[in-house]
Amino acid sequence: MLKMDRDALQEFLRQAFPQVAQDFTVEEVAPHRIAVRMPSTEKTLRPGGTVSGPAMFALADVSVYLALLAMIGPKALAVTTNASIDFLRKPVAGVDLLSECRLLKLGRVLAVGDVLLRSEGQDAPVARASLTYSIPPER
Amino acid sequence: MLKMDRDALQEFLRQAFPQVAQDFTVEEVAPHRIAVRMPSTEKTLRPGGTVSGPAMFALADVSVYLALLAMIGPKALAVTTNASIDFLRKPVAGVDLLSECRLLKLGRVLAVGDVLLRSEGQDAPVARASLTYSIPPER
Amino acid sequence: MLKMDRDALQEFLRQAFPQVAQDFTVEEVAPHRIAVRMPSTEKTLRPGGTVSGPAMFALADVSVYLALLAMIGPKALAVTTNASIDFLRKPVAGVDLLSECRLLKLGRVLAVGDVLLRSEGQDAPVARASLTYSIPPER
Amino acid sequence: MLKMDRDALQEFLRQAFPQVAQDFTVEEVAPHRIAVRMPSTEKTLRPGGTVSGPAMFALADVSVYLALLAMIGPKALAVTTNASIDFLRKPVAGVDLLSECRLLKLGRVLAVGDVLLRSEGQDAPVARASLTYSIPPER
Numbered sequence: 001m002l003k004m005d006r007d008a009l010q011e012f013l014r015q016a017f018p019q020v021a022q023d024f025t026v027e028e029v030a031p032h033r034i035a036v037r038m039p040s041t042e043k044t045l046r047p048g049g050t051v052s053g054p055a056m057f058a059l060a061d062v063s064v065y066l067a068l069l070a071m072i073g074p075k076a077l078a079v080t081t082n083a084s085i086d087f088l089r090k091p092v093a094g095v096d097l098l099s100e101c102r103l104l105k106l107g108r109v110l111a112v113g114d115v116l117l118r119s120e121g122q123d124a125p126v127a128r129a130s131l132t133y134s135i136p137p138e139r
Numbered sequence: 140m141l142k143m144d145r146d147a148l149q150e151f152l153r154q155a156f157p158q159v160a161q162d163f164t165v166e167e168v169a170p171h172r173i174a175v176r177m178p179s180t181e182k183t184l185r186p187g188g189t190v191s192g193p194a195m196f197a198l199a200d201v202s203v204y205l206a207l208l209a210m211i212g213p214k215a216l217a218v219t220t221n222a223s224i225d226f227l228r229k230p231v232a233g234v235d236l237l238s239e240c241r242l243l244k245l246g247r248v249l250a251v252g253d254v255l256l257r258s259e260g261q262d263a264p265v266a267r268a269s270l271t272y273s274i275p276p277e278r
Numbered sequence: 279m280l281k282m283d284r285d286a287l288q289e290f291l292r293q294a295f296p297q298v299a300q301d302f303t304v305e306e307v308a309p310h311r312i313a314v315r316m317p318s319t320e321k322t323l324r325p326g327g328t329v330s331g332p333a334m335f336a337l338a339d340v341s342v343y344l345a346l347l348a349m350i351g352p353k354a355l356a357v358t359t360n361a362s363i364d365f366l367r368k369p370v371a372g373v374d375l376l377s378e379c380r381l382l383k384l385g386r387v388l389a390v391g392d393v394l395l396r397s398e399g400q401d402a403p404v405a406r407a408s409l410t411y412s413i414p415p416e417r
Numbered sequence: 418m419l420k421m422d423r424d425a426l427q428e429f430l431r432q433a434f435p436q437v438a439q440d441f442t443v444e445e446v447a448p449h450r451i452a453v454r455m456p457s458t459e460k461t462l463r464p465g466g467t468v469s470g471p472a473m474f475a476l477a478d479v480s481v482y483l484a485l486l487a488m489i490g491p492k493a494l495a496v497t498t499n500a501s502i503d504f505l506r507k508p509v510a511g512v513d514l515l516s517e518c519r520l521l522k523l524g525r526v527l528a529v530g531d532v533l534l535r536s537e538g539q540d541a542p543v544a545r546a547s548l549t550y551s552i553p554p555e556r
Contacts, residue, residue, distance in 0.1 A: 104255075125243055191298075
């Protein structure tokens with residue numbers, strides 16, 4: 001039922017988005033579900049040791065994208081059309097962020113996923129996001 | 140850990156919001172979780188037998204509100220400050236809608252919950268929503 | 279450039295959505311813009327004289343819908359796929375609500391509009407909303 | 418009426434957020450309004466010459482943040498609690514992005530702003546966003 005497994009997704013990221021591929025590691029993928037890790041790095045830090053909002057947005061966005069590609073195969077041109085995100089708590093300083101993503105809808109032209117982000121080792125989520133992707137038509 | 144149980148929530152709704160109390164039935168309540176039923180009625184129908192968007196919004200909104208009150212007690216003045224909702228599928232005609240709500244954050248001034256809505260008897264959700272409530276300060 | 283003028287929109291609402299047509303009056307329509315009035319009624323009131331959240335959601339939703347139909351003609355089957363709304367201030371009790379809506383995107387399959395809601399006679403908006411509609415394909 | 422002008426905002430950014438300060442230039446600031454430029458750089462590019470979603474999110478986020486600080490003074494600890502963003506069109510390749518931001522609410526604990534993003538020289542917006550900031554209490 002999966003068109004791309006963990007290795008295929010990671011390799012796709014490396015080829016299609018070389019600038020950011022090293023920021024994200026696919027931890028697990030299953031039909032309509034994925035978990036992605038964003039290692040803690042200097043680049044995503046903010047004063048007080050917190051993770052920047054745009055970095056959390058990026059992790060949520062890539063998680064839904066990869067959950068979608070796992071189901072439909074490598075379509076680099078799927079694009080985000082809408083995102084909403086709630087920042088709930090300050091992430092733990094110097095700790096990786098982990099996403100847990102569900103695809104709630106996988107239609108012909110639109111897919112919707114939601115995501116919880118957690119600092120590794122914590123139960124309480126640091127952010128919640130939902131994103132809509134537009135799926136390009138087959139030629 | 141709950142300040143209000145199912146009966147207390149239902150009674151609160153009846154007293155504080157008499158215009159809408161009959162539209163919603165608390166099915167289950169637990170710490171940080173609630174399930175609410177919205178019976179199918181003429182009032183919420185649209186052409187083609189679907190449920191109106193505002194009615195689904197109302198079910199999501201009241202679910203987070205009651206999940207919050209269950210934790211903090213009867214504060215009619217908690218108000219929604221933000222909501223985002225994704226409409227995923229057409230609800231089944233003539234069937235009750237059921238919400239499943241989690242409180243993701245319960246802070247001093249803000250609470251955030253997310254909600255899945257389903258037509259009774261269906262697995263696939265018809266809508267996903269997240270709402271932020273502002274909690275009034277104690278006098 | 280408009281496929282439907284004020285009268286055509288109001289008449290469409292009356293025929294396609296008879297349950298709610300009397301709740302909304304098109305005030306002005308222009309390419310990519312519309313203004314809609316929601317009269318203050320018992321039905322939309324809440325304790326303290328405020329307007330209910332679902333009623334404000336409904337006004338924002340119908341505003342984008344009618345702004346879209348004005349451009350593409352009467353397609354009852356355009357459906358809301360996403361909405362986000364910020365409730366900014368308490369509406370003035372017993373006063374009509376007015377929407378001001380812009381269509382920001384009118385694509386082949388998706389349209390996006392944003393809306394400010396105000397209590398009549400007030401400058402400061404009571405709510406801000408943005409909504410995405412999915413446009414049904416031509417047969 | 419402004420507590421910080423263009424130079425003060427730019428200097429604040431340089432000191433509080435040295436990693437990103439060079440990514441953003443305040444173009445104009447007025448009460449409840451700001452315009453910010455994000456120069457086109459390698460870092461924000463994606464295949465096909467488009468600007469990354471997280472980079473557009475970052476521009477919207479910083480715009481509301483600076484519009485808020487202009488009104489309340491330098492409070493690094495104001496934090497984003499919610500954001501919603503609609504991606505409307507592909508940005509023009511190799512062209513700066515410009516934001517136009519309005520503060521719609523400036524309360525005691527919450528502020529809400531909305532933002533349109535455009536590729537320089539284009540009328541049609543590439544994205545629309547709205548963000549809520551939580552304002553830290555005075556000690």
